[in-house]
Amino acid sequence: MNQNVVVIGGGPAGIEASRKLRDLGYTPILIESQPALGGKLTRWDRLFPDGVEARAILDPMLQDLDGIKYFTDTEVLSINRLKDTWVVKLSNGLSAQVRAILLTTGFDLFKAEKKEEYGYGIYERVITNADLEDWYKSGAPLQFDNVHTIGFVHCVGSRDEKAGNRQCSKVCCVTAVKQACEFKEKYPDATVYCFYMDLRMFGRKFEDLYLKAQKDYGIRFVRGRVSEVSEDIDGHLFVKAEDTLFGKPLKIKMDLLVLMAGMAPAASSASLARMAGITTGEDGFLVPRSIVGDACRASREGIFLAGAVTGPKTLPETLGEAASAALAIDQFLKTPVKQ
Amino acid sequence: MIYQGKQRIWSEYQKEIPTDHWFYVRSCIRQSFFPASEKTFLEILRDRLGKDIYETPSHTTCGGIAYHSEAIPQETMMTIIARQFALMTEAGYENYVCSCITSFGLYSEVIEDWREFPELEAKIRENLWKATKREFKIPTYLAHASDLVYKFRNEIAEQAKFRLVNQQTGKPLRVVEHIGCHYAKMFPSKGVGGAEYPYVLAGMVESWGGEVIDYPERRHCCGFGFRQYLVKANRGYSVSNTHKKFESMEPFEPDMIITNCPGCPYFLDRWQYVIAEQTGKTYGKDGYGIPVFTYEEVAGLVLGYDPWDLGLQTHQVAVEPLLDKMGIPYNPEDKYKGVDGKQLQRPEFPMNIKCC
Amino acid sequence: MIDFGYGLTPSATLKIENVQNPRFEALHELEPDVVKCIACGSCTASCSAGCFTEMSLRRVILSLQRGREKETLPMLRHCMLCGKCQLVCPRGINTRHLILSIGKVYGLNEEDGR
Numbered sequence: 121m122n123q124n125v126v127v128i129g130g131g132p133a134g135i136e137a138s139r140k141l142r143d144l145g146y147t148p149i150l151i152e153s154q155p156a157l158g159g160k161l162t163r164w165d166r167l168f169p170d171g172v173e174a175r176a177i178l179d180p181m182l183q184d185l186d187g188i189k190y191f192t193d194t195e196v197l198s199i200n201r202l203k204d205t206w207v208v209k210l211s212n213g214l215s216a217q218v219r220a221i222l223l224t225t226g227f228d229l230f231k232a233e234k235k236e237e238y239g240y241g242i243y244e245r246v247i248t249n250a251d252l253e254d255w256y257k258s259g260a261p262l263q264f265d266n267v268h269t270i271g272f273v274h275c276v277g278s279r280d281e282k283a284g285n286r287q288c289s290k291v292c293c294v295t296a297v298k299q300a301c302e303f304k305e306k307y308p309d310a311t312v313y314c315f316y317m318d319l320r321m322f323g324r325k326f327e328d329l330y331l332k333a334q335k336d337y338g339i340r341f342v343r344g345r346v347s348e349v350s351e352d353i354d355g356h357l358f359v360k361a362e363d364t365l366f367g368k369p370l371k372i373k374m375d376l377l378v379l380m381a382g383m384a385p386a387a388s389s390a391s392l393a394r395m396a397g398i399t400t401g402e403d404g405f406l407v408p409r410s411i412v413g414d415a416c417r418a419s420r421e422g423i424f425l426a427g428a429v430t431g432p433k434t435l436p437e438t439l440g441e442a443a444s445a446a447l448a449i450d451q452f453l454k455t456p457v458k459q
Numbered sequence: 460m461i462y463q464g465k466q467r468i469w470s471e472y473q474k475e476i477p478t479d480h481w482f483y484v485r486s487c488i489r490q491s492f493f494p495a496s497e498k499t500f501l502e503i504l505r506d507r508l509g510k511d512i513y514e515t516p517s518h519t520t521c522g523g524i525a526y527h528s529e530a531i532p533q534e535t536m537m538t539i540i541a542r543q544f545a546l547m548t549e550a551g552y553e554n555y556v557c558s559c560i561t562s563f564g565l566y567s568e569v570i571e572d573w574r575e576f577p578e579l580e581a582k583i584r585e586n587l588w589k590a591t592k593r594e595f596k597i598p599t600y601l602a603h604a605s606d607l608v609y610k611f612r613n614e615i616a617e618q619a620k621f622r623l624v625n626q627q628t629g630k631p632l633r634v635v636e637h638i639g640c641h642y643a644k645m646f647p648s649k650g651v652g653g654a655e656y657p658y659v660l661a662g663m664v665e666s667w668g669g670e671v672i673d674y675p676e677r678r679h680c681c682g683f684g685f686r687q688y689l690v691k692a693n694r695g696y697s698v699s700n701t702h703k704k705f706e707s708m709e710p711f712e713p714d715m716i717i718t719n720c721p722g723c724p725y726f727l728d729r730w731q732y733v734i735a736e737q738t739g740k741t742y743g744k745d746g747y748g749i750p751v752f753t754y755e756e757v758a759g760l761v762l763g764y765d766p767w768d769l770g771l772q773t774h775q776v777a778v779e780p781l782l783d784k785m786g787i788p789y790n791p792e793d794k795y796k797g798v799d800g801k802q803l804q805r806p807e808f809p810m811n812i813k814c815c
Numbered sequence: 816m817i818d819f820g821y822g823l824t825p826s827a828t829l830k831i832e833n834v835q836n837p838r839f840e841a842l843h844e845l846e847p848d849v850v851k852c853i854a855c856g857s858c859t860a861s862c863s864a865g866c867f868t869e870m871s872l873r874r875v876i877l878s879l880q881r882g883r884e885k886e887t888l889p890m891l892r893h894c895m896l897c898g899k900c901q902l903v904c905p906r907g908i909n910t911r912h913l914i915l916s917i918g919k920v921y922g923l924n925e926e927d928g929r
Contacts, residue, residue, distance in 0.1 A: 333850060810817075
C-alpha cells in the first residue's frame with residue numbers, strides 16, 4: 121500500500137501538490153474545510169496577465185483527482201507527534217498517521233470593512249476586488265445604473281501597519297489593472313481611475329498590461345492613497361485622495377469604487393501552526409526554514425509548506441511551490457527514519 | 460447606505476460609561492454662547508434621573524484655548540489639568556465628565572501622554588505640588604457630557620413631551636449630527652461609535668424620533684479650528700470650511716443640526732449669518748438658516764422645556780421654524796424678555812438671512 | 816453685502832470628475848504616447864532649461880491631463896528642444912513631437928510660450 125501524506129488546504133497549492141505526490145507514488149489525503157475544492161481560484165473569472173479563464177486552469181486539476189483521497193467540509197481537530205510520525209484527527213471522525221504533512225492553507229482576503237474610512241459594507245457602491253470578480257464571472261448585468269466613473273483603490277489592507285497587514289500583497293496592482301481594463305471592455309465610455317501608491321508590476325507581461333491600460337484603455341492613474349469615501353444624496357460616492365504628483369488634494373465623484381483587498385494570513389494557518397508546533401512570523405504568515413533556499417520545509421521535521429501560507433504569492437508561484445514541496449516530501453520520505 | 464454596516468462598527472466602539480457619581484466640569488465659553496445648556500444638563504441628570512453630579516466653583520479653564528492657540532506651553536496646560544484632577548480627587552470622585560470637547564480631547568491626550576512618558580507625569584505632579592500643595596489621581600473614567608446624555612437617551616425618550624418628528628407630516632426630522640473633532644478623531648476608542656461613524660449624537664437622534672443624515676462632508680471640521688478663527692488673517696479658512704459643510708448638506712434639506720462641542724454650534728450658527736451677508740445664500744427653507752443646537756438644548760426641547768428658558772434666543776439662526784415643526788408652543792413676545800420678565804433690547808435683524 | 820474683512824477662500828482641491836478636456840483629447844490624437852508617461856521625472860532631471868527655470872515636462876503632461884494647463888504651459892517657453900528628455904524617457908515618448916504638438920493644440924505663440 122502506498123504511503124499516505126496529509127495535505128491540509130484544498131486550493132490550487134493543495135491540489136497541485138497532491139497530484140504531484142500521487143504521481144510520485146504516494147496517497148495524498150487532501151483536507152478542505154469548504155464544501156468544494158479549488159480555494160479562492162473558484163471565484164476568479166479571468167487571470168492576469170493574459171486573461172486566461174480561471175477554470176481553464178482549475179477544471180483540469182479538479183478532473184485529475186484519481187488516487188487522491190480528499191475530504192471537503194472537513195476540519196483538522198488536532199495534530200500530534202507520535203514518535204517519528206504525526207497523528208492528524210479530522211472532524212469527520214477519521215484520523216491519519218503519517219510522516220509528512222503539507223500545509224497549503226493559503227490566505228484570507230483582507231476584510232475591507234476594517235478600513236472604516238472606505239465604507240465597505242456601509243456604502244452600497246463600494247465593493248471589493250472579489251465582489252467585482254464574482255460579478256465578471258456571473259456575467260450578470262451590473263447591479264448599479266449609470267456607472268460612468270469608477271475607481272480602483274490599490275493597497276487596501278496592504279502595506280498598512282495600522283490595519284495589521286504590513287506586507288505588499290503582490291497581486292493586487294496587476295489585478296486592479298486587469299479588472300480596470302475588463303471594465304473598460306464592458307463599458308467603453310466609462311472613466312476609470314486607479315489610485316496607487318506604487319505600481320508593482322513585477323511579473324512577466326505585467327508591465328505590458330500596464331502600458332496597454334494606459335494606451336489602449338485610457339485608464340487614468342492617480343498616485344495617492346484614497347483617504348475618505350462618503351455618499352451623496354443619490355448614493356454616489358465622493359472620494360478624497362491626494363494627487364501626490366500634482367501636490368494637491370483631489371475630490372472625485374464616483375459611481376463605483378473597487379477596493380483591492382489584500383492578502384492577510386489565513387486564520388486557519390495560525391491554529392494549525394499551534395497544533396503542529398511550528399513557527400508563525402510576526403506578520404502572521406508561516407515561516408519556512410529559509411525564504412530563499414528552503415521555502416517548503418517548516419521549522420519541525422515532517423511539516424511542509426507551499427503557496428500563500430508563507431506569504432502573498434501569484435498563482436504560478438503557488439503551483440511551482442506545490443511541485444517543489446512534493447519533491448521535498450518525496451526526498452524526506454525516501455530517507456530512512458533514524459533509529 | 461447600509462445601516463447594518465454602521466451598526467457593526469458601532470458595536471466595536473462601545474465605551475464603558477458608569478451610570479452615577481460624576482465630577483462635572485464646565486466649559487469656558489458655552490455659558491455665554493449657549494447659556495442654558497449646562498444648566499439643563501445638570502437639571503436633567505440630577506432632578507429627572509436622580510444622579511449624583513458634583514460641581515466645584517474652584518474649577519477653572521483647562522487651558523485648551525490658550526494651548527491650541529500657542530499662548531501657553533504644554534507643561535502649563537498639563538499642570539492646570541492636574542489641578543482639575545486634584546479637585547476631583549479631593550471631592551472623592553473617580554469619574555470625570557466635562558462639558559467641553561476641547562477639554563475632553565485634552566484630558567484624553569494628557570492621560571495618554573503621561574502613560575507614554577511617565578517622567579512627564581512625575582514632573583507635572585511636582586509642579587502641582589510646588590504651586591498648590593495638591594495631589595491627584597487620574598480619573599478612572601473620563602467621559603464627555605454627551606456620553607452621559609447618550610447613556611440616558613432612552614430614559615429621556617421615556618419622559619419626552621415632544622419628539623424629533625415633523626408634526627405636520629408625521630415624518631422624522633432630518634438631522635445633521637456634527638461631532639467635535641477632539642471627541643474621537645484623536646482616540647477613536649474613547650468615543651461612542653468611534654471616529655468615522657460616531658454614534659453618540661446619532662443615538663440620541665434615533666432615540667428621540669429623528670433621522671440622521673449622512674452627507675459627504677459629515678466628518679469635516681466645523682470651521683473653528685482655533686487659529687483659523689482666532690487670527691483674523693486666517694478667518695476666511697474658518698468660514699470656508701463651514702461653507703463647505705453647508706454646501707455638502709444642502710441637498711439633504713436638513714431640518715436641524717445637533718452638535719456636542721462648544722465651538723461647532725457657535726460657528727455653524729454664526730457663520731450662516733456671515734455667509735448670507737457675504738454671498739446672499741441661506742440654507743434653510745424660505746430664507747431661513749438651518750437651526751443649530753447643542754445636545755442639551757435638544758434634550759431640553761424633547762423634555763418640554765420652554766425654548767426661551769433654554770436660551771434659544773441667543774442663536775443667530777432662527778429656531779422658530781423647528782419649534783413649529785416639532786409642535787412646541789412658545790410665546791414670540793417672550794423671546795427677548797429677561798428672567799425678571801422685562802423686555803430686553805431687541806437685536807437688529809440681518810439683511811440676507813431671515814430671523815424672527 | 817457686508818465686507819467683514821475676510822471671506823470665502825477658494826478650495827485648493829482638484830475636482831477632475833466630468834472635466835471636459837477636449838484639448839487634451841486633441842493632443843492625445845496627435846501624440847498618443849502622451850498617456851504613457853509614468854511620472855518618473857527623468858525628463859525634468861535632465862532638462863537643459865530645468866536647471867535654471869521651473870520647466871518640467873513631467874508637470875506639464877500631468878497638468879494637461881488634469882485640465883490645469885494655465886499653471887504649467889508657460890514653462891514650455893523655456894524649452895529649447897534640445898532633445899535631452901527624449902534620450903532619457905524610459906517609455907520612449909517622442910518628447911519633441913509631444914512638445915510641438917502641445918504648441919499646436921494649445922495655440923502657444925510668441926507671447927505665452929514657444
